[in-house]
Amino acid sequence: MSDELFGAMLQSIVDGAPDKASDLARQALATGVDPLEAVNRGFAVGIKFAGDQFGCGEMFLPDLLASAEAMKAAIKILEPEMLKRGSQRATLGKIVLGTARGDIHDIGKNLVATILSASGFQIFDLGTSVTPEQFVAKAKEVDADIVGISALLTTTMAGQKAVIEALDRNALRPRLKAIIGGAAVTSKWAAEIGADGFSRNAIDALELAKNLMRNITNQGTAPA
Amino acid sequence: MRPSIQLLGPDLIGRILSEAFELLMNPGVRVGSATVELLRSAGVDVTVAEKVADHLADHDGVAHIPEPLVRRCLASVPRDFHLYNRKGEKTVHYGGDDVHFDPGSCCVQMLDPDTMEARLSETRDLVRIVQVTEMLPQFAAQSTAVVCNDAGNDLPSAIGDLYRLFIVLQHSDKPVVTGSFSASGLEGMIDLLAADSGGLDKLRRQPRAVFDVCPSPPLNWSEFGSHNLLDLARAGVPAEIVSMPLAGGTAPVTLAGSVTQHAAEALAGITLHQLAGPGSPIVWGGAPAIFDMRTGGAPMGAVETAMLNLACAEVGKHLGLPTHAYLVATDSKFVDAQAGAESARSAMLGALAGINMISGAGMLESLACHSVEKLVMDAEWIASAQRLARGIEVHGGELPGHTLATAMFAQTGLSGEFLQLKETRALFRQEQYLPSSLIDRSARGSEPPSDVFTRARARVDQLVGKYRKPSLPEDVLQKFQAILNREAGKARAAAAASEKLSISSS
Numbered sequence: 237m238s239d240e241l242f243g244a245m246l247q248s249i250v251d252g253a254p255d256k257a258s259d260l261a262r263q264a265l266a267t268g269v270d271p272l273e274a275v276n277r278g279f280a281v282g283i284k285f286a287g288d289q290f291g292c293g294e295m296f297l298p299d300l301l302a303s304a305e306a307m308k309a310a311i312k313i314l315e316p317e318m319l320k321r322g323s324q325r326a327t328l329g330k331i332v333l334g335t336a337r338g339d340i341h342d343i344g345k346n347l348v349a350t351i352l353s354a355s356g357f358q359i360f361d362l363g364t365s366v367t368p369e370q371f372v373a374k375a376k377e378v379d380a381d382i383v384g385i386s387a388l389l390t391t392t393m394a395g396q397k398a399v400i401e402a403l404d405r406n407a408l409r410p411r412l413k414a415i416i417g418g419a420a421v422t423s424k425w426a427a428e429i430g431a432d433g434f435s436r437n438a439i440d441a442l443e444l445a446k447n448l449m450r451n452i453t454n455q456g457t458a459p460a
Numbered sequence: 461m462r463p464s465i466q467l468l469g470p471d472l473i474g475r476i477l478s479e480a481f482e483l484l485m486n487p488g489v490r491v492g493s494a495t496v497e498l499l500r501s502a503g504v505d506v507t508v509a510e511k512v513a514d515h516l517a518d519h520d521g522v523a524h525i526p527e528p529l530v531r532r533c534l535a536s537v538p539r540d541f542h543l544y545n546r547k548g549e550k551t552v553h554y555g556g557d558d559v560h561f562d563p564g565s566c567c568v569q570m571l572d573p574d575t576m577e578a579r580l581s582e583t584r585d586l587v588r589i590v591q592v593t594e595m596l597p598q599f600a601a602q603s604t605a606v607v608c609n610d611a612g613n614d615l616p617s618a619i620g621d622l623y624r625l626f627i628v629l630q631h632s633d634k635p636v637v638t639g640s641f642s643a644s645g646l647e648g649m650i651d652l653l654a655a656d657s658g659g660l661d662k663l664r665r666q667p668r669a670v671f672d673v674c675p676s677p678p679l680n681w682s683e684f685g686s687h688n689l690l691d692l693a694r695a696g697v698p699a700e701i702v703s704m705p706l707a708g709g710t711a712p713v714t715l716a717g718s719v720t721q722h723a724a725e726a727l728a729g730i731t732l733h734q735l736a737g738p739g740s741p742i743v744w745g746g747a748p749a750i751f752d753m754r755t756g757g758a759p760m761g762a763v764e765t766a767m768l769n770l771a772c773a774e775v776g777k778h779l780g781l782p783t784h785a786y787l788v789a790t791d792s793k794f795v796d797a798q799a800g801a802e803s804a805r806s807a808m809l810g811a812l813a814g815i816n817m818i819s820g821a822g823m824l825e826s827l828a829c830h831s832v833e834k835l836v837m838d839a840e841w842i843a844s845a846q847r848l849a850r851g852i853e854v855h856g857g858e859l860p861g862h863t864l865a866t867a868m869f870a871q872t873g874l875s876g877e878f879l880q881l882k883e884t885r886a887l888f889r890q891e892q893y894l895p896s897s898l899i900d901r902s903a904r905g906s907e908p909p910s911d912v913f914t915r916a917r918a919r920v921d922q923l924v925g926k927y928r929k930p931s932l933p934e935d936v937l938q939k940f941q942a943i944l945n946r947e948a949g950k951a952r953a954a955a956a957a958s959e960k961l962s963i964s965s966s
Contacts, residue, residue, distance in 0.1 A: 296753035340676055343709050344756055390568040390607055391641045394617055419757055420568055420828045437756050
């Protein structure tokens with residue numbers, strides 16, 4: 237019975253069907269299925285599958301966004317029960333996101349926020365045209381693991397550098413990692429401004445964030 | 461007849477404009493604070509949003525612009541105008557079906573032909589692009605093609621836009637397609653052009669440059685864009701609207717829907733511009749693209765991107781306005797078969813559509829990287845496209861008896877000796893585009909054949925070898941330098957002030 241239910245949950249995510257996903261989440265609660273298990277064995281498997289399908293070119297961005305929306309809908313139903321049981325879904329990490337000062341283009345940043353959030357990261361989205369000081373303040377406030385700075389325009393990419401410099405001035409790195417993204421961003425630019433990573437799309441950003449979190453968690457025991 | 465292509469037709473254009481006018485009222489258009497008073501004094505309802513964050517301007521608002529006002533503003537736009545070269549000759553005609561090309565603009569990277577890697581672009585790259593463009597008749601205008609990343613060592617990065625124009629003007633006599641990076645950057649650039657032309661009045665009468673001004677999709681004339689529009693209108697220096705909806709990303713997924721959004725953005729821009737300076741020249745332009753559903757990027761080489769550019773220009777032509785589009789670019793990272801196919805295809809389409817200025821040549825990687833080797837290759841596609849657009853011509857006086865073939869056959873009979881005919885010699889240069897050494901049509905000989913990239917590199921060297929730098933009067937050069945120094949000083953002072961502010965606030 238549960239396997240069937242988990243399979244349907246997976247499918248609701250792959251189909252990008254938020255109503256179906258909410259129904260299945262309610263069904264899980266009504267039949268006493270552990271909500272954390274519903275996420276881990278059902279819905280999250282769907283997101284993983286959608287990500288893989290996107291990676292190999294079988295699914296596209298609108299599909300992926302729909303999957304993320306369905307995931308959000310399911311989590312919303314399950315969350316109160318998880319809280320009650322003290323079995324809050326483990327956060328993969330805390331990420332502060334925003335576009336560089338002067339840049340109001342946020343479609344890429346929003347995609348990254350949606351995908352990362354659906355995959356279990358806690359996202360603090362500062363929106364567009366964010367100053368270095370605002371990035372620093374938010375990173376301190378929430379004790380962020382990663383700060384992501386997006387810039388579409390070649391003219392606002394300098395803003396990414398300014399944020400990284402501000403993070404360094406405040407001694408937030410190396411514990412905190414700074415990553416950048418945007419259409420014109422390259423590995424060379426990332427290296428030049430001392431970013432800890434860069435990605436050109438939301439799925440790569442997810443992989444990047446997961447890898448960085450592995451380094452962060454290992455920092456105590458082994459040199460990263 | 462001149463061959464042409466239309467994608468929309470009058471009925472669909474009517475629907476597009478009608479919905480674009482609806483969009484201008486509802487949801488309306490975001491406008492920068494500089495425009496609010498101007499719009500209100502023209503009777504436009506502007507709702508000013510509450511300040512949502514410290515870093516946003518105080519008075520950004522949403523304007524609901526009624527159709528009659530837009531129509532009135534459209535009526536005052538010049539139907540055509542010229543750009544002039546340094547000698548004062550009209551070399552670009554914005555209007556009618558005349559077609560011109562210029563290299564793509566504002567890249568930050570350059571393909572290094574030795575390593576085949578993209579690296580940050582520098583002053584020497586801009587100079588090389590300008591030199592090659594100057595030598596190629598296919599390009600009627602220069603562009604401020606790449607950002608000079610090396611200039612930041614000596615100059616504040618805030619005046620990178622001015623510095624590019626400073627370099628281009630010193631190395632070229634051709635008109636320039638340029639643009640400012642900020643609301644405040646325009647003043648110095650106009651001063652530079654005025655110094656070159658011999659005063660602002662002369663610049664107005666015989667403009668040497670057109671300034672690209674970009675709204676942000678969807679329906680947002682931000683502080684920077686709208687500020688530039690007003691300043692250009694008041695200075696009487698030509699503006700070129702470069703609206704860039706991304707179909708499916710920042711605009712409706714349908715091509716027709718994105719063309720409608722483009723029309724609304726352009727109409728709003730024209731309204732702002734003409735309210736500030738009625739009769740100032742402005743171009744209905746754009747760089748629309750589809751939104752790539754795998755990468756989230758803007759594939760400039762996609763056929764749908766070309767279709768969007770053609771359709772947007774078609775709406776502008778319907779309104780009787782000068783037009784611009786972004787074509788002849790590719791998404792490939794190399795000067796390869798994909799680059800050739802995508803660039804040649806869109807050059808042909810743009811020429812057939814009769815778009816007045818077509819930007820984009822030389823650009824790789826969805827506009828992220830420039831290549832001077834690609835620029836010389838694109839010049840061949842452009843020449844072919846220009847040839848195609850001329851169509852099949854019937855020559856009059858040159859041919860005896862105004863016949864197509866019979867008079868020539870009267871001379872040759874069945875001998876087949878057409879090569880000797882004086883008509884052949886008189887007309888082959890008009891009938892055929894004679895490609896440069898970049899295009900390989902030779903028979904296989906004893907030498908191993910070369911590929912197009914190798915030939916492109918040789919062609920670049922050949923053109924740069926023949927290039928001669930224009931000699932500008934010493935006093936003009938001194939004025940250029942003084943303007944650069946003045947703007948650099950202003951930018952340093954502004955940077956120092958903002959640093960002080962951020963230190964005191966933190």
